[in-house]
Amino acid sequence: MTCVPKAQRRVRQGCKKAYPTHSLPQSVPCVFDTSAGYANINGKPLCLSAFQPSVVSANCTCFSDAIPKGRLRMTAKAIETCYACDQTATTKEHAPPKSFFPEAQRHNLITVPSCALHNNANAMDVEYTRNIVSTSYGINDVGQQHFLDKAMRSFDHSPKLLSATFSDIRPVQLQGVQIGSFTVDVSRINAVMSACVAALHFHETGEKLQRWEIVLPNMRFNPSSTTDEQVGNWRQFLSLFSQMNWDVRTVNSPDVFEYAVSSLPDGRVYSMRFYKAFLVFCLKAPEINDG
Ligand SMILES: [Zn+2]
Numbered sequence: 383m384t385c386v387p388k389a390q391r392r393v394r395q396g397c398k399k400a401y402p403t404h405s406l407p408q409s410v411p412c413v414f415d416t417s418a419g420y421a422n423i424n425g426k427p428l429c430l431s432a433f434q435p436s437v438v439s440a441n442c443t444c445f446s447d448a449i450p451k452g453r454l455r456m457t458a459k460a461i462e463t464c465y466a467c468d469q470t471a472t473t474k475e476h477a478p479p480k481s482f483f484p485e486a487q488r489h490n491l492i493t494v495p496s497c498a499l500h501n502n503a504n505a506m507d508v509e510y511t512r513n514i515v516s517t518s519y520g521i522n523d524v525g526q527q528h529f530l531d532k533a534m535r536s537f538d539h540s541p542k543l544l545s546a547t548f549s550d551i552r553p554v555q556l557q558g559v560q561i562g563s564f565t566v567d568v569s570r571i572n573a574v575m576s577a578c579v580a581a582l583h584f585h586e587t588g589e590k591l592q593r594w595e596i597v598l599p600n601m602r603f604n605p606s607s608t609t610d611e612q613v614g615n616w617r618q619f620l621s622l623f624s625q626m627n628w629d630v631r632t633v634n635s636p637d638v639f640e641y642a643v644s645s646l647p648d649g650r651v652y653s654m655r656f657y658k659a660f661l662v663f664c665l666k667a668p669e670i671n672d673g
Contacts, residue, residue, distance in 0.1 A: 466584075477493070484527070487524075494585050513529070547564075597620070597663035648666065
C-alpha cells in the first residue's frame, strides 16, 4: 500500500464559488478580540455548510487511513523539530488536546512532534476551554457525557474554577428554550484553538505557522455593549464561511472532533468542529507591523 498524495485525498465538492475576500472586514481582529462573548448559544445554520451530512459522507479518501501506520511513524521520526519552534521534538502534541476525547476514543488521534514546552504550554487553558466547549448548547451526547465525566470532576476538585467559569451565569431564552448564558474568557479559548490549528496545519503541510485569527461562531456578543450594526456585521462576516468550498477530512472520532480545509489567496482556512456543534474557524493572522 502506498501513501495517497495529499491532493488526491481532498474531496471535490462541485463547482468552486468565488470567495468574497474583498468583503473581509479589515478590523476583524478587533471584532473577535471582544472578550464579552456569550456561550451556550448554538451557531448559525448558515455557518454549518462545511459539515452538512452530504459533504461528510462524500466519497473522500480517509485522511488518516490513507497512510499506513508504519509510514506515519516514519514521518514523525524523520521530523526532528517541534511543530511550534525549532527545538528538538521530544514528545507528541495531540491536535486537538487528548482531554477533549473520552478515554475510549483516544485511539489514532492526530499528533505532531513537539518539544516539552509546547506540549504543556497551555494546560490550564486547555482545561478551561474543554469545559466551555463541552458545556455549550447544542453539543451531542458524547460531549455532554464528557462534560459530566471530566468537567464536573474538575469543578469538584476546584470550586474556585467553577465559580470563575460561571461567575455571571443567568437565564436567557433561545428559540423558546431557557438556557444559561455566561461571559467567557475568549482569549483563553483562542490560545488553545491557535495551538490546535497550528498543529493541524503542521500535520497537513509541514509548515510552522503560529499566528492565527480564531473565529468562534457559537459565541454571542454581550447585548449591553454591542450595537445591532456590529452584530449584523459579525453575522455577515460569519456567512462568508458558508460560501467557501471545504475539503472535509475524515478523522477517527468525528463525534468528538472533525475539521475541514479551504483556501484563500493568502493561505489556508481551517474549520474545526467539536461534538458536532462547537465551531471554530481559523485564518492566518495578518503580519503585524511593529514599526
Ligand atoms: Zn516547541
